[in-house]
Amino acid sequence: MTTTYYPGASRAYDFSGSYKGDLMDPDKVLLHTTEGTTLVDYSKGAVAPNITAKPNFDKKRLDWYQHYLFNRSARALVNKAGGVETNTDDVVQVELVGTCDPTHRKTWGKLQAGVHYIYWPDAPDWALDDLADFLAWQNVKNGVPLTAPKEWLPYPSSYGNSSARMTFAEWRDFSGVLGHMHPPENLHGDPGNIAITKILAKAKTKAAALKGGSTGGSTGGGATTKPTPKPAPPFPGVNKFGPGKNNASITLLGQQLVRKGYGKHYTSGPGPKWSEADRLNVRDFQRAHQDLAGDADGIPGPKTWKLLFA
Structure with a gap:
């Protein structure tokens, strides 16, 4: 059964009352970038993801805002009627506040990257850590594999029908972590060449810690034995x-x-x-x-x- 709510996420922008979405059993997490520097209301939820991560530079963390539960489809992808049904194909959609456009790699008007907004291909470690925490949690709680497509092209070469864009069959068969540059019927190229290998390496370590690490030693035949679970301590009152x-x-x-x-x-x-x-x-x-x-x-x-x- 899907775990539907991310611990600590704000429900200040909960749109589930306006758009219920289709039931789903997640096997994918898809990363977008907002191409902006502030939290938006996604036309009051009409084009919202499941959850948004907003950089908190003072506390060096990502603040999470959940819009739809993880067992309900979001609305941030092109989803043509009678097509591949991108929004509803068991995908948890995440918007990362910031940009993948190298035009804003250092500055955006008077704003400075790393100080006022994140250029995600050069994201600081604390942001990658928090994103890895989320992916590890999705892996442990909802079974989303910590794998990814090989190609994460830099923007703007990631835009349009690039070599990273999946066919309908590839999209339907994929399970794991991918970006807006990958699903069919879509043209957007975000999140660009984000450090996906580094993020997934962190997420795998974190997932192992959440699961409790090793499942036991060798029995001689190559199999592993799980330790006997400890009984729950009595409730102290x-x-x-x-x-x-x-x-x-x-x-x-x-x-x-x-x-x-x-x-x-x-x-x-x-x-x-x-x-x-x-x-x-x-x-x-x-x-x-x-x-x-x-x-x-x-x-x-x-x-x-x-x-x-x-």
Whole structure:
């Protein structure tokens, strides 16, 4: 079952009430660049992706804004009636605020690349890290392979019917990470020659960490054995969590949140003293699980604890 909500993503630009989209089971993530420097409303959702990543230069991170759930089709591709159905072919669409146009490699009017906007082929490591976090999460939670087409042409040679553009059959058969330059029926060339090899290498490392690393040693015949799962620790009680609390259960909670991919709000790692980062990370976990989303208060109860340690 598709995990539909990215932990920590804002719903300030949620368009699902206006455009419901088709149900899908993601096997692709497609990267766009907005070719702008600010967050836009995509004509009130009419041409929106599933999610947008906006650079936060003060905090050196990407701020995420989710527009549609990951089991619903977005609207940012050309999707001709009776054609290959690009928007609805199980693809999670991501817009990266910034540009792939080398005309703006250094400056854009009075704005400076790396200071006011990102030229994505030269994106800073912190932006690539956050994008890799997202792809690793999609791999672990939704099974999107961390593979990509070989050709990621620089803009503007990526525009139009270039050698990177897929046929209908290639598009339908592909699973993994690709760009707007790849799907048929489309002409756009974004995100250009983004550092996809570096991004996927980072994502694979992060995905392995999310999965818990190695599955065990050799049994002699080349097979591997999975370790016996540890039983979930008993729920310590609601009174262990919240403002002013300081105990080992908070550390254990934080460590498990990080293992599950919900440690985004920590800046120096989990610890025994309850913090706002603990509350936000628990809230994100609760929001991402449908049976907890109605009570996403950021304080773990027995059900949250059980799911977190499942």
